[in-house]
Each structure stands twice: as structure tokens, then as C-alpha cells.
Amino acid sequence: MKSQGTKRNTLLVCILATVLVSGCSSKKEDFNPFAGLTRDQFQPHIKANGLKIFIYRAHLKMDKAAAYRSYAKLKSNKKQKKKAKSDRREIELAWIKQVELGLTKTLAMNKFCRDGYIELDRLIESNRGEIRGECIDGASAQDHQKYGHSS
Numbered sequence: 053m054k055s056q057g058t059k060r061n062t063l064l065v066c067i068l069a070t071v072l073v074s075g076c077s078s079k080k081e082d083f084n085p086f087a088g089l090t091r092d093q094f095q096p097h098i099k100a101n102g103l104k105i106f107i108y109r110a111h112l113k114m115d116k117a118a119a120y121r122s123y124a125k126l127k128s129n130k131k132q133k134k135k136a137k138s139d140r141r142e143i144e145l146a147w148i149k150q151v152e153l154g155l156t157k158t159l160a161m162n163k164f165c166r167d168g169y170i171e172l173d174r175l176i177e178s179n180r181g182e183i184r185g186e187c188i189d190g191a192s193a194q195d196h197q198k199y200g201h202s203s
Contacts, residue, residue, distance in 0.1 A: 086112070086146065086147065086150040089112055089113050089114060090110050090111065090112060090113065090150060090154065091110070091111050091112075091113055092108065092109060092110040092111070092154045092158065093108070093109045093110075094106060094107075094108050094109075094158045094162065094164075095107045095108075095109075096162075096164050096199050097199075097201075097202045098191045098195060098196060098199050098200065098201040098202065099201065099202065100201055102190040102191040103186065103190065103191070104164065104165065104186070104187035104189070104190065104191050104195065105172070105184070105185065105186050105187070106164060106165070106169075106184070106185055106187070107182065107183075107184050108151075108154070108155040108158060108182065108183045108184075108185070109180070109181070109182045110150065110151045110154050110155075110180065110181045110182075111179065111180045112147075112179040112180070144178065147176065147178065147181070148176050148181070150181075151176055151181035151183065152183075155183055155185075164187065164195075164199070165185070165187035165188065165189065166187075166189050167187070167188040167189040168187075168188045169185040169186060169187050169188060170185060170186050170188065171183060171184070171185050172184045172185055172186055
């Protein structure tokens with residue numbers, strides 16, 4: 053016969069296992085209302101002293117009104133309805149996240165800033181965004197070869 057402590061431990065292990073399994077299986081859906089609607093540009097610059105800076109720009113391929121309609125259609129398909137004012141704010145936040153995500157993916161792909169970067173300036177409006185940054189790491193010989201340098 054099991055003791056009270058053993059039964060309690062068995063129950064605790066079962067509960068923890070259930071929580072862990074359900075937490076792993078409930079992966080949050082990646083919702084990106086701007087997928088395929090943006091165009092971006094990455095401009096790397098290497099100064100003569102090895103300083104690496106960049107400008108990342110993102111633009112919506114459509115006008116703001118069309119973007120709002122597209123976003124609203126996606127949201128209604130997901131059965132999520134909110135007031136127009138909160139939807140606009142949500143769209144603005146989604147656009148900011150899209151610009152940041154675009155920069156993150158671009159830097160991961162081209163490995164221009166291997167050790168991260170410091171954000172120098174940011175301007176994000178309803179249909180365009182620009183982030184200027186300085187890499188923490190200095191330019192290597194390989195960076196000079198790949199990107200050249202500008203004065």
C-alpha cells in the first residue's frame with residue numbers, strides 16, 4: 053500500500069507533466085497581417101576606422117487605407133472584433149513589430165552585426181519605417197571584403 057507522501061508525489065508529478073505537455077502543445081500562432089505586403093531595404097556602411105553602421109527601411113506596398121482593410125479582413129476571419137480605435141492602435145503596433153522583425157531577420161540572414169547593435173535612431177510611421185543602428189562588433193577583413201567601406 054502506498055503512503056500518503058508517495059500518493060501526493062505521484063499526483064504532483066502527473067499534474068506537472070500535464071502542464072508541461074499542454075504548454076508545449078499550445079504553440080502560439082504566428083499572426084502577421086503584413087506578410088507579403090512590405091518591401092524592405094538594408095544599407096550597410098563600414099567607415100574607414102572599422103565602424104559598422106546601417107539603415108534599415110521598410111515600406112508598405114499598398115496605401116494605408118488598403119492596409120487597414122486587409123488587416124480588418126484578416127481579423128474578422130479570426131472572429132476577433134474590436135472597436136475601430138483599438139483596431140487602429142493594434143495595426144500600428146503590428147506595423148512596428150513588422151519593421152523590427154524585418155530588421156531582426158535581415159541581420160540574422162546577412163550577419164552584418166554579429167554581436168548585436170545599438171539603435172541610433174528610429175522613425176516609424178503608418179506606412180513606412182526606418183531604423184538606424186551601429187554594430188557592437190567592428191568590421192573584420194571579411195566584412196570589408198563583402199561590404200567595402202564608405203567614407
